[in-house]
Amino acid sequence: DAKTTQPPSMDCAEGRAANLPCNHSTISGNEYVYWYRQxxxxxxxYIIHGLKNNETNEMxxxxxxxxxKSSTLILPHATLRDTAVYYCIVRVARGxxxxxFGKGTMLLVSP
Amino acid sequence: xxxxxxxxxxxxxxxxxxxxLQCTQDMNHNYMYWYRQDPGMGLKxxxxxxxAGITDKGEVPNGYNVSRSTTEVFPLRLELAAPSxxxxxxxxxxxGGVNIRGEQYFxxxxxxxxx
Numbered sequence: 001d002a003k004t005t006q007p008p009s010m011d012c013a014e015g016r017a018a019n020l021p022c023n024h025s026t027i028s029g030n031e032y033v034y035w036y037r038q039x040x041x042x043x044x045x046y047i048i049h050g051l052k053n054n055e056t057n058e059m060x061x062x063x064x065x066x067x068x069k070s071s072t073l074i075l076p077h078a079t080l081r082d083t084a085v086y087y088c089i090v091r092v093a094r095g096x097x098x099x100x101f102g103k104g105t106m107l108l109v110s111p
Numbered sequence: 112x113x114x115x116x117x118x119x120x121x122x123x124x125x126x127x128x129x130x131x132l133q134c135t136q137d138m139n140h141n142y143m144y145w146y147r148q149d150p151g152m153g154l155k156x157x158x159x160x161x162x163a164g165i166t167d168k169g170e171v172p173n174g175y176n177v178s179r180s181t182t183e184v185f186p187l188r189l190e191l192a193a194p195s196x197x198x199x200x201x202x203x204x205x206x207g208g209v210n211i212r213g214e215q216y217f218x219x220x221x222x223x224x225x226x
Contacts, residue, residue: 043217
């Protein structure tokens with residue numbers, strides 16, 4: 001699976017959009033981009049995933065560049081409860097789905 | 112659905128003791144996983160299972176054993192506990208078959224300290 005690079009930390013004001021970047025310059029054509037987050041002391045939570053098209057769900061939007069070498073997770077209206085570590089993971093779609101977690105980005109949402 | 116449940120929430124072991132971390136899921140998922148997370152680090156895969164009776168090693172299997180006798184239950188066994196096994200342990204599950212979502216559901220974790 002391709003490696004990813006994320007900033008170690010980011011800040012965001014409550015109510016504003018949080019834009020979390022991820023670089024995955026060695027991504028292969030059959031690899032997807034997944035985002036998970038981990039709120040302090042809890043298990044990770046799936047957010048969204050995509051292959052090449054932009055995706056949106058009730059939690060977030062995922063923007064993938066045309067060359068697929070980077071992506072951005074967007075939380076449109078961040079709340080204090082969105083304070084968490086966000087993990088960008090690149091992996092192929094295969095029969096079992098193990099995940100390789102890096103250190104992620106610590107997003108701090110402040111009032 | 113309760114999702115993925117883990118017991119105990121916390122445990123302190125002495126060096127050399129053994130214990131079993133319990134994990135149960137009620138979503139009828141074929142695939143189950145055990146991860147550990149050391150302070151300030153990402154998760155590392157210990158073992159996984161693609162179905163009852165089938166298990167395989169992950170990235171850091173040494174010092175652990177697993178079994179999967181039913182779809183719902185996937186216990187993790189620590190033999191001869193060592194301080195290096197102090198960590199938070201997460202169990203997860205996902206649907207099997209043709210599943211490109213790769214969405215895993217995680218339990219709340221077990222915080223283990225070995226002294």
